[in-house]
Amino acid sequence: MARSDRASGRIRVWDPWIRLFHWSLVTAFFVAYFTGDSVGATHEWAGYVALGLVAFRLLWGFVGSGHARFADFVPGPNQLIGYSRQMLRGAEPRHIGHNPAAALMILFLLAAVIVISVSGWLLTTDWGWGSETIEQVHELAVDTTLVAIALHVLAAIYESFKHRENLIGSMFTGHKRR
Ligand code: HEM
Numbered sequence: 001m002a003r004s005d006r007a008s009g010r011i012r013v014w015d016p017w018i019r020l021f022h023w024s025l026v027t028a029f030f031v032a033y034f035t036g037d038s039v040g041a042t043h044e045w046a047g048y049v050a051l052g053l054v055a056f057r058l059l060w061g062f063v064g065s066g067h068a069r070f071a072d073f074v075p076g077p078n079q080l081i082g083y084s085r086q087m088l089r090g091a092e093p094r095h096i097g098h099n100p101a102a103a104l105m106i107l108f109l110l111a112a113v114i115v116i117s118v119s120g121w122l123l124t125t126d127w128g129w130g131s132e133t134i135e136q137v138h139e140l141a142v143d144t145t146l147v148a149i150a151l152h153v154l155a156a157i158y159e160s161f162k163h164r165e166n167l168i169g170s171m172f173t174g175h176k177r178r
Pocket residue numbers: 018021022025026029057068097098099102106109110113149152153156167168169171
């Protein structure tokens with residue numbers, strides 16, 4: 001930890017790659033979303049960029065730094081049940097890395113982007129072109145993911161108030177208070 005961090009009581013939680021990954025994924029997702037009505041190169045490339053970013057994140061979950069690793073935040077069933085009970089009592093503890101509920105949502109979002117982009121790609125192949133089933137998978141996955149993203153953002157805001165810290169700001173700066 002840098003001396004300035006020790007002095008200011010801050011800890012570095014998210015490495016630069018995680019932060020770049022997150023905000024690039026947000027951008028790619030919404031570019032793809034808002035070009036969904038007139039599908040062309042921009043839509044397809046934004047979708048492939050989102051898929052590439054998720055592939056990078058899966059790799060980084062094994063070789064990345066501290067709190068980026070899956071081993072650091074993917075919860076086991078007992079941890080998840082324990083945390084949910086604490087949440088119901090309004091007594092969930094603060095986590096420096098991702099909390100178990102956030103972790104579950106993160107895994108869901110990563111999987112959802114894969115389903116959306118692969119189904120989108122299939123629609124461009126000879127095999128999948130014109131398939132109503134694949135179109136429905138693509139659209140349903142997008143709609144479900146939008147609901148998940150809304151929950152994801154609301155949860156980040158709620159936990160920020162609860163623990164008096166700015167979790168969204170931390171995704172930009174990489175730091176949290178000790
Ligand atoms: C403007 C909208 C968004 C905001 C404000 C936001 C905010 C955040 C915050 C604060 C975290 C850290 C949570 C924690 O401290 O545990 C996070 C993590 C994450 N978010 Fe978002 N998010 C947004 C949109 C999205 C979207 C659209 C996706 C994917 C489609 C997404 C996927 C993720 C993932 C995968 C992580 C884990 C970061 C990592 O460890 O790599 N987010 N987000």
